[in-house]
Amino acid sequence: xxxxxxxxxxxxxxxxxxxxxxxxxxxxxxxxxxxxxxxxxxxxxxxxxxxxxxxxxxxxxxxxxxxxxxxxxxxxxxxxxxxxxxxxxxxxxxxxxxxxxxxxxxxxxxxxxxxxxxxxxxxxxxxxxxxxxxxxxxxxxxxxxxxxxxxxxxxxxxxxxxxxxxxxxxxxxxxxxxxxxxxxxxxxxxxxxxxxxxxxxxxxxxxxxxxxxxxxxxxxxxxxxxxxxxxxxxxxxxxxxxxxxxxxxxxxxxxxxxxxxxxxxxxxxxxxxxxxxxxxxxxxxxxxxxxxxxxxxxxxx
Numbered sequence: 001x002x003x004x005x006x007x008x009x010x011x012x013x014x015x016x017x018x019x020x021x022x023x024x025x026x027x028x029x030x031x032x033x034x035x036x037x038x039x040x041x042x043x044x045x046x047x048x049x050x051x052x053x054x055x056x057x058x059x060x061x062x063x064x065x066x067x068x069x070x071x072x073x074x075x076x077x078x079x080x081x082x083x084x085x086x087x088x089x090x091x092x093x094x095x096x097x098x099x100x101x102x103x104x105x106x107x108x109x110x111x112x113x114x115x116x117x118x119x120x121x122x123x124x125x126x127x128x129x130x131x132x133x134x135x136x137x138x139x140x141x142x143x144x145x146x147x148x149x150x151x152x153x154x155x156x157x158x159x160x161x162x163x164x165x166x167x168x169x170x171x172x173x174x175x176x177x178x179x180x181x182x183x184x185x186x187x188x189x190x191x192x193x194x195x196x197x198x199x200x201x202x203x204x205x206x207x208x209x210x211x212x213x214x215x216x217x218x219x220x221x222x223x224x225x226x227x228x229x230x231x232x233x234x235x236x237x238x239x240x241x242x243x244x245x246x247x248x249x250x251x252x253x254x255x256x257x258x259x260x261x262x263x264x265x266x267x268x269x270x271x272x273x274x275x276x277x278x279x280x281x282x283x284x285x286x287x288x289x290x291x292x293x294x295x296x297x298x299x300x301x
Contacts, residue, residue: 021045027045177242239275
């Protein structure tokens with residue numbers, strides 16, 4: 001699998017494509033933003049105007065888009081890749097989607113003579129760029145075998161979670177449950193600390209080195225401290241991902257009170273106009289919490 005197509009050159013897809021180039025793969029790239037494609041072309045990739053255009057040139061197609069709807073469009077839309085891929089080509093889908101969608105997608109691709117790996121990702125833009133992501137994957141053993149070098153290039157940890165599509169998406173769903181709840185909890189804790197008059201920087205330092213810390217607290221609170229909500233992962237991502245969690249649980253009649261509360265916080269932030277901001281902007285649901293005012297109050301105290 002030396003010729004790889006990458007569709008979706010956001011923070012994660014761009015890094016994955018760059019990692020593939022460094023590893024010597026022939027990369028064909030497609031994105032709705034021409035400037036993103038050009039950036040990768042400058043690094044040695046080949047540009048494609050649509051998924052259909054690159055499909056016939058590659059042995060594996062890596063789809064790194066936002067959701068199930070975009071994955072569907074990449075494969076089966078007007079300029080979709082599925083009908084143009086060579087028999088035996090591998091589709092690796094990395095969007096966070098419902099397990100049911102991943103299962104159905106695997107069956108549809110199999111009917112077309114294509115192979116599929118359900119492969120959600122985690123680790124953030126920095127680890128994508130360095131080829132050190134975690135991949136939660138499910139697919140046939142022989143498909144993993146032909147993609148071994150590809151995964152070596154893009155991830156530090158490849159978790160093979162089963163032979164059937166859907167198993168990767170189930171594990172990613174649980175990861176997103178925890179990630180969303182941890183971000184919401186970190187925002188709530190910082191909001192209360194700011195209202196109480198704690199020095200924001202000292203509060204972050206103490207909690208980061210105490211039992212109440214989490215990876216999300218340490219990673220996202222600096223965005224709040226800087227007042228920089230440039231999206232690396234947006235509020236609306238967790239509106240979607242926690243929605244997937246809650247929909248799955250509802251079908252199983254399984255209660256998820258913490259997930260539901262966190263989902264409402266992200267929904268509230270999105271409804272207030274912050275959906276496109278960094279997911280740490282969920283802190284903005286708390287009234288009167290502004291960092292400059294909090295810092296001034298802390299200094300006055």
